[in-house]
Amino acid sequence: EIVLTQSPATLSLSPGERATLSCRASQSVRSYLAWYQQKPGQAPRLLIYDASNRATGIPARFSGSGSGTDFTLTISSLEPEDFAVYYCQQRSNWRTFGQGTKLEIK
Amino acid sequence: EVQLVESGGGLVQPGGSLRLSCAASGFTFSSYSMNWVRQAPGKGLEWVSYISSSGTAIYYADSVKGRFTMSRDNAKNSLYLQMNSLRAEDTAVYYCARGEDCDFWGQGTLVTVSS
Numbered sequence: 001e002i003v004l005t006q007s008p009a010t011l012s013l014s015p016g017e018r019a020t021l022s023c024r025a026s027q028s029v030r031s032y033l034a035w036y037q038q039k040p041g042q043a044p045r046l047l048i049y050d051a052s053n054r055a056t057g058i059p060a061r062f063s064g065s066g067s068g069t070d071f072t073l074t075i076s077s078l079e080p081e082d083f084a085v086y087y088c089q090q091r092s093n094w095r096t097f098g099q100g101t102k103l104e105i106k
Numbered sequence: 107e108v109q110l111v112e113s114g115g116g117l118v119q120p121g122g123s124l125r126l127s128c129a130a131s132g133f134t135f136s137s138y139s140m141n142w143v144r145q146a147p148g149k150g151l152e153w154v155s156y157i158s159s160s161g162t163a164i165y166y167a168d169s170v171k172g173r174f175t176m177s178r179d180n181a182k183n184s185l186y187l188q189m190n191s192l193r194a195e196d197t198a199v200y201y202c203a204r205g206e207d208c209d210f211w212g213q214g215t216l217v218t219v220s221s
Contacts, residue, residue: 001168034207036151043201043211044143044151055209087151091206094165095141095153 002026004088004098012106019075021101023088028068032092035064035073038100039084047086048073080105108132108210110202115215122192122219128185128202128212136160136180138205142187144198145214154200155187170196192219 003026013019023033031051036044046055048064051071061076075082083105088098114126128140142154155176156165164176175188185202199214 036208038151043213044203044208045211046207046209049207049209055207089151089153089208094167095156097143097151097153100150 002029002090002093002096004090004096006086006088006098006101008101009099010102010104012104013078014106015078015080017078019073019078019082019103021073021075021086021103023066023071023073023098025069025071025090027093029090029092031067032090033064033066033071034089034091035062036087036089037082037084038087044087075103078103108204110204110210110212112200112202112212112215115200115217117218117220118192119221120193120219123188123190124192124217126187126189126200126215126217128187130183130185130202130204133204135183140178140185140205141203141208142176142185143201143203143208143211144196144217145201146195146198149198152198157185189217192217194219 005024007022033051035048038044052064063074065072085100085102087100109131111129118124139158141156157176161178173191177186197219201214202212204210
């Protein structure tokens with residue numbers, strides 16, 4: 001099973017700041033890595049697929065990068081609605097999720 | 107508009123069974139693979155199972171293999187998860203999600219396994 005490790009567990013930032021979230025895989029997942037956002041009481045929402053492609057309707061301030069084992073989700077300038085939990089997921093070998101990063105308001 | 111609506115959740119005793127359904131609309135259901143993903147209360151996401159668009163390929167997480175059975179009826183635009191031998195650790199909100207990238211999700215149905 002491929003294990004995804006997200007860091008940090010919690011990230012405290014202010015609106016307008018830049019957020020950088022990390023996801024590391026225990027073995028190569030090539031570019032089969034997605035990022036999701038989840039707000040309390042809501043279903044997850046796809047942000048990024050195949051490491052760097054924004055899903056339909058996702059603002060340009062969200063970007064993804066990486067390949068192999070190291071991936072990054074960047075939010076260039078935080079909006080109030082961006083504070084949520086973020087998960088990465090690989091689909092290279094079955095599917096697994098990371099444990100999540102909580103992005104909270106500082 | 108793409109819609110996925112889960113149903114069938116509820117309270118069940120350990121060792122019991124439950125069948126979840128996911129009704130799809132707003133897209134060509136038979137063209138998409140589908141997934142079940144669950145989330146225990148206050149915890150992260152856990153992928154449960156995957157089924158190809160035709161239903162010929164089905165995969166399960168080790169935690170449910172041999173107990174859960176995923177299926178689909180493309181004529182009815184419906185997805186199913188038959189859950190047997192349920193355990194307390196299966197308590198979670200169960201989501202159905204569309205496609206290889208899980209690009210659309212339902213709102214989930216809560217399964218509680220407790221005596």
